[in-house]
Amino acid sequence: MTVFLGLPTASPGVGNLHAATPFPTAAAEALRDDQLRRNLSHATRTIRGRRLQTVAELDDWEQLRAAGAAIKDDVLDHLDRYLLQLEQAVTARGGTVHWARDAAEANAIVVDLVRQAGATEVVKVKSMVTAEIGLNEALARGGIGAVETDLAELIVQLGRDHPSHILVPAIHRNRREIRDIFRREMVGVDPALGDEPAELVEAARAHLRQRFLTARVAVSGANFAIAETGTLAVVESEGNGRMCLTLPRTLITVMGIEKVLPSWRDLEVFLQLLPRSSTAERMNPYTSMWTGAVEGQEFHLVLLDNGRTATLADPAGRAALRCIRCSACLNVCPVYERTGGHAYGSVYPGPIGAVLTPQLTGVADHPHLPFASTLCGACFDACPVAIDIPRMLVHLRAQAVAAGARQRRLPTSEAAAMSVLGWLMSSPGRWSAALRALWLGRVLGRRTGWIRRLPPPMSAWTRSRDAPRPPRRPFRARGRRR
Amino acid sequence: MSRDGSAGGTGRDADAARAEVLRRVRLAVGTQPPGVGVSRDYRGVGARPADDPVGLFVERLTDYRASAYRCGADEVGETIAGILGEHGRTRICVPHGLPARWTAPGWQVVGGDAPPDPVALDAFDGVVSGCALAIALTGTIVLDSGPGQGWRAVTLVPDYHLVVVRADQIVPAVPDAIARLDATRPMTWISGPSATSDIEFDRVEGVHGPRTLDVLVVAEGR
Numbered sequence: 001m002t003v004f005l006g007l008p009t010a011s012p013g014v015g016n017l018h019a020a021t022p023f024p025t026a027a028a029e030a031l032r033d034d035q036l037r038r039n040l041s042h043a044t045r046t047i048r049g050r051r052l053q054t055v056a057e058l059d060d061w062e063q064l065r066a067a068g069a070a071i072k073d074d075v076l077d078h079l080d081r082y083l084l085q086l087e088q089a090v091t092a093r094g095g096t097v098h099w100a101r102d103a104a105e106a107n108a109i110v111v112d113l114v115r116q117a118g119a120t121e122v123v124k125v126k127s128m129v130t131a132e133i134g135l136n137e138a139l140a141r142g143g144i145g146a147v148e149t150d151l152a153e154l155i156v157q158l159g160r161d162h163p164s165h166i167l168v169p170a171i172h173r174n175r176r177e178i179r180d181i182f183r184r185e186m187v188g189v190d191p192a193l194g195d196e197p198a199e200l201v202e203a204a205r206a207h208l209r210q211r212f213l214t215a216r217v218a219v220s221g222a223n224f225a226i227a228e229t230g231t232l233a234v235v236e237s238e239g240n241g242r243m244c245l246t247l248p249r250t251l252i253t254v255m256g257i258e259k260v261l262p263s264w265r266d267l268e269v270f271l272q273l274l275p276r277s278s279t280a281e282r283m284n285p286y287t288s289m290w291t292g293a294v295e296g297q298e299f300h301l302v303l304l305d306n307g308r309t310a311t312l313a314d315p316a317g318r319a320a321l322r323c324i325r326c327s328a329c330l331n332v333c334p335v336y337e338r339t340g341g342h343a344y345g346s347v348y349p350g351p352i353g354a355v356l357t358p359q360l361t362g363v364a365d366h367p368h369l370p371f372a373s374t375l376c377g378a379c380f381d382a383c384p385v386a387i388d389i390p391r392m393l394v395h396l397r398a399q400a401v402a403a404g405a406r407q408r409r410l411p412t413s414e415a416a417a418m419s420v421l422g423w424l425m426s427s428p429g430r431w432s433a434a435l436r437a438l439w440l441g442r443v444l445g446r447r448t449g450w451i452r453r454l455p456p457p458m459s460a461w462t463r464s465r466d467a468p469r470p471p472r473r474p475f476r477a478r479g480r481r482r
Numbered sequence: 483m484s485r486d487g488s489a490g491g492t493g494r495d496a497d498a499a500r501a502e503v504l505r506r507v508r509l510a511v512g513t514q515p516p517g518v519g520v521s522r523d524y525r526g527v528g529a530r531p532a533d534d535p536v537g538l539f540v541e542r543l544t545d546y547r548a549s550a551y552r553c554g555a556d557e558v559g560e561t562i563a564g565i566l567g568e569h570g571r572t573r574i575c576v577p578h579g580l581p582a583r584w585t586a587p588g589w590q591v592v593g594g595d596a597p598p599d600p601v602a603l604d605a606f607d608g609v610v611s612g613c614a615l616a617i618a619l620t621g622t623i624v625l626d627s628g629p630g631q632g633w634r635a636v637t638l639v640p641d642y643h644l645v646v647v648r649a650d651q652i653v654p655a656v657p658d659a660i661a662r663l664d665a666t667r668p669m670t671w672i673s674g675p676s677a678t679s680d681i682e683f684d685r686v687e688g689v690h691g692p693r694t695l696d697v698l699v700v701a702e703g704r
Contacts, residue, residue, distance in 0.1 A: 010506040043683040063524035070520040077514040080507045093666065099500040151689060152680035168680055175681055197681040201689055208690065213600040213639070229665040239638070239676035239691025246634040247600050257503065264665040268657040269524070279679065282542065283620035283656075286691065287671035288634070294668040295633050296597045309506035318510075 013307025013360035015103030015133045019345020023368040026343035027335075036172050036340050043171050044331045050280035051328060051382075057282070058272065067269045069386040072322035075260055076312060082227040082260045083303065089230025093292020095299040102306045107138035109302050110219060110252055114144050117250040117298075119217040123208075125234060125241045126150035127221025128325050129254050129304060131163060131347040135219065146219070147211055149240035151204050158185040164341030164349065166327035167278055172340055175200065208240065218244035222255040223324070224270060225301075228263045231291045232301070235274060235284050245288045246295075254302040257309075258321040270324065273384035278326035307360030316395045320356045322385040329379035329389060335372055344369065351379035355392045363396055364403045370396035530655040535618040536699055539652050542621030546674025547687055548695040555702055558584050562610060562644065565696055571608035571642050577632020580612060584646065593633040600639055608642035609692070614669075615662055616647045619655045621674065623647060623697065626667040634670055643692035645672075649701045 019026070030036060055061050075082055087097045100106035114122055122139065124130065124146050136146040136157075148157040155170040156163050159181045163169030170178070179195040186207050193203055220241070224233040232253055234241050245251060261270065275284045293299040312318050330336045330350030341349030345366075346357040354373055358366040370393045379389040424434045450466040453459060532538045540550040553561040563586055566574065574589040590606070592598045612630035616623045623645050625631045637643055653659050663669070675695040679685045687693070 010510065039682070046683050060524040063521075067520055067522055067524055074518075074520060077511055079511055080504055083504070083507065098496065099503050101499050101502055105499060149690075150680070151678050155680070168683065170680060171683070178681060197684045197686045200681055201678060201686045205689055209604075212690065213604055226665060231665045237676070238678045238689040240689065242634070242638050242670065243690050246638055257507070265660060268526070268660040271656050271660075281673070283617075283622045283671070283673040285546070285673050285675065285677050287669075289665075289669040289671075291666040291668075295627070295635075303503070305503045305506060309503070309510045312507065312510035 010305070010309035010313060011102060011307070012310055012362040012365070013102065013132075013305075015306065016131060017307070017346045017348070017357055017361050018365060021345060023343055023345065023366075023372045026345060027339040027372070030339045030343045033340075035174070037338060039172060039174055040337050040340055043165075043168065044337050047280055047331045051277065051331070054276045054280050054282060058276070064269055064272055065384055065386050068273050068324075068384055069319075069322060071261065071266050071269060072385055073319070075262060076258065076318055076321055079257065079260070079312065082262055083257060085227040086225055086230060086260050087303075089227065090232075090292055090299075090301050093230050093294075095230070095292040095301055098300060098302045100302055100304045100306070103133035103304075104138075106133050106254055106302050106304045106306070107135055110135060110254065111138060111142040111144065113250070113252050113300055114139070114217050115142070117217045119144070119215075119250070121145040121147060121211075121215070122217045122219050122252075123147050123149050123211055123215040123244045123248065124153075125218065125220035125236070125244045126153045126169070127219075127254065128166060128347060129221045129256050130219060133254070133304065133306065135254070147208070147215075149208055149212070149244055150236075151201065151238060151240075154204055154208070155181060158182070162342060163347065165330060166325055166349070166352075167330075168327075172342070208243075212240075212243040212247055215244070215248045217250040217252065218248040219252045219254065220245060222253050222259055223274065224267060225255055225260050226262075226264050226267070227260050229291055231264065231289055233267065233287060233289045235271075235287045237279065237285045239286055242286050242288055245290070249296065250298045250300075252300045252302065254304060257303050257305055258312075274324055274326055277324075277328040277382070277384040307362075310362070311356070311359040314359065317355065317359050317392055319387050320352065320359055320392060322387050323352050323356065324385060325352075326384055328382040328384065332378040332382045334374055334376065334378070339372075344372070351389045351393075352387070355387075355389055355396060358396055358400070363399045364407065367400040367404055370394075370400050525655065526657045527661045528654075528658065530619065530658075532618050532654050535652045535654060536649050536701065539616055539618040539621060539647075540697075540699060542618065543674070543697055546621055546677075548621070548674045548697055551696065551698045553698060553700060555700055558646065558698070558700055559586070561698060562586075562646070565644060565698065566608060566610075569608070569642060569694070569696075573605065573607045574610060575603070575606040575608075575636065575640065576610050577630060577636045579629030579632070580610065581630065584610065593636045598633055598635050600635060603635060603639035606640045608644065609637055609640040610644045610646070611637050612646050613651065615651045615653055615659055617654075617656060617659050618652050622656075622659070623672045624659060624663065625670045625672065626663060627669070628667070634668055637670070638691055641692055642694045642696075643672075644696045644698065646698045646700060649699060652699075 090097050098109045139146045148154045152170040155178050165171045175195040182203055222232050223235045275281045329352050333351050336350040344353045348356045354369045358369050373393050375390045377390050424430050454462045543550050575592045576589050578594045614624045614626040675687050676689045676691045677687050678689050
């Protein structure tokens, strides 16, 4: 298999980044799920409105956004320097730094550390990176239980399910489904548990309380790590993060290498950008910060590559590493709103997933994801670090087409369709003829007004989308008649 | 969905991993000129003054469904006792270093030199603490484990938290707070009580951590 990496310097990422079902098939299935679409539509519409309000409160939002993008670009341009500085600062304060080339190596490090601490169970703070590397599965293989303590992650874990949103991973579930999962899976839960959110939250609190108070080892991700000082920061709402980060005597934090920030002062930018973009709050309820081993804890920091250096090697795609995982792009995306997160086949769904996942794994592994977009640009407008996702999608589409062509020595259906379209559009006469021919298309889709299947090569288009029936008379012909 | 994830096991070499990741990073970034500098033309330190920082702070706090109280500097002790009485909170702990005139007999000081035992902390039904500073614009309180704030566990495990904020500790916005704080101290930033929106995106207050947050703002001139 050809893996497109830009530069042959780094290995692709492994773990929960790979799709079992390609996006077009998974999306077509998701589109038949009315309940899912209703849930998503309610959630994304609610948060879109609130986010616009809280962002509008800051009259320097665009300046903050530009500064956020510039700080992240500086990090990416000098990543080796900042990582070494971070390592030095954390070590100087009594922490231990580990480096992992990929998911398997990071998992092995964590399993070893938990064993050394003599624990058979860990409490976990919700973290995208540990979901990416499949840490829970690796711990289970090592005989260690992992307890997700974020409410949504707990729902996903108890439901033996996968997260479908970066911020609210169980957004595809409604309250009745959650009640059923709790009744079925929580030991000692009240069998008469109702489906009011407050009741469900109370059940989760009771379920986790003793675990927090007695846990010996916690595992977290990190929102930010400051190279200058060695400070780690975790941003959350429920307090489960504070519990995990504070109470257990051993704390293990796994962090993608792109999460480092140069200076303490940089947090003044990101602590304004992140909460407003993510939960549409002026500030999230809890942020914990610690530098090295504090308050009697033992602290380990695992720095993870897993395809990030491959992404960094592509100058046109590396800005995806600016991402601070706020999920604003998911909530404004018309494709995400209809297909949900599972269709993307990776722990990173939505617009950012469509650019990040194929870069982390190599485009050949996800040739369809860069096409999972309308290129409407809403994601770019919403992104607090100004990642130009549409431009990146177009760049990755070109790579996917090239990789597909190399692999099969034949043009892909997309490439064939696009080159036919290009040929048609390059001549007014040919284009008019084609539009006239499209009338013939009206014999298709006569009953519903929608065409479910087109003949090849356009069948690639209608496999996961319905095409509208062509108009009775092309617009250009109407002009001529007048 | 997981393609791999099995532990690498044999032959893992920590130094080799570090060298390899750094080699990949250096190849990918190439030789970059020193940073061109980040434009910081957003509103920084002192650039967002509030006419009435205490009023703004209280407004933002209550927006988060925390409750705010106000009193003069010489009324702190009796006001605290009154608020706790209102809530029926009797088994109170306080972090080491809290001013004695704020406390009442029977309260227990916890977390001096040794880490407090979480299970023992769970037996208290409230904690009273001071803070390092507070941010008006976001309604945020910052604890940095200084005197009167204690180990992070002390203000985490009891179900009720009453924070005393002096008016002169309130800064206008996030940049002002960052400029004043020492990055290397263990910190907790608190904006309202624990909350979740994980079920159908309905906000519910009170998951883990103190489910009730009360704030007493102490004004010098009152």
